[in-house]
Amino acid sequence: MIRRRNATDLPACVALLAEVHTHSGYPHHWPADPARWLDPEGLTAAWIAEADGVIVGHAALCGSEVSRLYVGPAARGQGTGGRLLRRVEREAAAAGLRPVLDVKTTDTSAIALYERLGWTRTGTEQQDWGAGGTVWVHRYEGSEGAQAQAGPGPGGARG
DSSP states (O other), rough: OEEOGGGGGGGHHHHHHHHHHHHOOOSSSSSSSSHHHHOOOOOOOEEEEEEEEEEEEEEEEEETTTEEEEGGGGGGTTTHHHHHHHHHHHHHHHHHHHOOEEEEEEEOOOHHHHTTTTOOOEEEEEOOOOGGGGEEEEEEEOHHHHHHHOOTTTTOOOO
16 A cells, blocks of 8 residues: 655654665765754655555655655565555656656666656766765656656646
């Protein structure tokens, strides 16, 4: 089940994020305040995936930027990431936005998911991530199909 995240979900989201970080190194830098990191400035909305009442995934939308998308190791390979991404994509499209995201070029499983769902790579660049050095990232735009299904919204095709 995918639903909007609420404030009482944050402790479980932080615990899952710690598990993901240990397993796969996401996020690249462990935040000083993980709960605050999950609630960034400009947050439009956030969603969680649940299985049997347990939070197994998370995704957020900040304007048109998909952010904080992760799935716990035990829930991977079950379509959870795809369902979360589609939910965020529909929400962005309903607001007239074409969603975008950045992903490290080394995160091949995430890249495979985005491309399987019809996202388009629009560029690759090197970014300075502070103490972690420079990182190469791919930039993706959401599939046009999701926006077409939602129809035009306020603010035009992309905000």
